[in-house]
Amino acid sequence: MSDLLDTIPIENIFRLAPGHNEAIPLFMSPAKAGFPSPAEPFIEQRLNLHDLCVPRHETAYFVKASGDSMTGDYIYPGSILVVDSSVDVDSGKVIVAAINGEWCVKRFVRVDTNLVMLESSNAAYAPIYVHTGDQFEVLGVVTYIVSRPPRYVRPS
Numbered sequence: 001m002s003d004l005l006d007t008i009p010i011e012n013i014f015r016l017a018p019g020h021n022e023a024i025p026l027f028m029s030p031a032k033a034g035f036p037s038p039a040e041p042f043i044e045q046r047l048n049l050h051d052l053c054v055p056r057h058e059t060a061y062f063v064k065a066s067g068d069s070m071t072g073d074y075i076y077p078g079s080i081l082v083v084d085s086s087v088d089v090d091s092g093k094v095i096v097a098a099i100n101g102e103w104c105v106k107r108f109v110r111v112d113t114n115l116v117m118l119e120s121s122n123a124a125y126a127p128i129y130v131h132t133g134d135q136f137e138v139l140g141v142v143t144y145i146v147s148r149p150p151r152y153v154r155p156s
Contacts, residue, residue, distance in 0.1 A: 006067030006125065008096070008103040013063050013139065053144040059086035061139060063096050063105070070094070070105050071150075072121030079147040081105065085140035094142040099128065100135050105142065 054060045065079040073094055075081065083096045091110040096103065099118065106118035106128065116130040130136045 006069035006104060008063060008066050010103060013061055053082045056084060056086055060084050065105055069120040069122050069125040075105060075145055076147050076150060079145055081142045082144040083140040084143045087141035089138050089141060096139040098137045099130055
């Protein structure tokens with residue numbers, strides 16, 4: 001089962017540490033791919049990523065992703081997921097869940113009242129079906145993804 005799940009080690013799941021949030025400069029000018037204007041490098045305000053990405057600190061977790069089963073949703077190995085346990089789990093949302101004791105990141109799809117499908121966004125991984133009797137626990141819904149840009153591979 002763990003080959004299908006692309007599991008997350010339990011040590012990659014973190015509670016948020018309250019009070020560790022520092023504001024960083026926010027440049028309101030859009031990033032341009034062309035020639036930048038020399039008159040635009042002024043900080044207009046400061047932005048705190050906790051305030052932007054974590055509206056409810058008491059129900060939030062950080063989860064470090066592993067594996068490549070969710071790359072179609074821009075979740076790469078090492079991506080930091082902001083997970084909120086207070087958000088309703090609806091069909092189509094990306095969640096962090098444990099199935100039979102193994103943690104994973106998958107898209108939640110309710111097939112019918114007795115059947116849930118956990119879907120990867122990488123075609124190399126088959127969907128996983130959660131049946132009555134399986135141990136199934138949802139940590140929360142992924143609300144933000146913090147990642148480095150994917151590595152460029154030059155086409156041959």
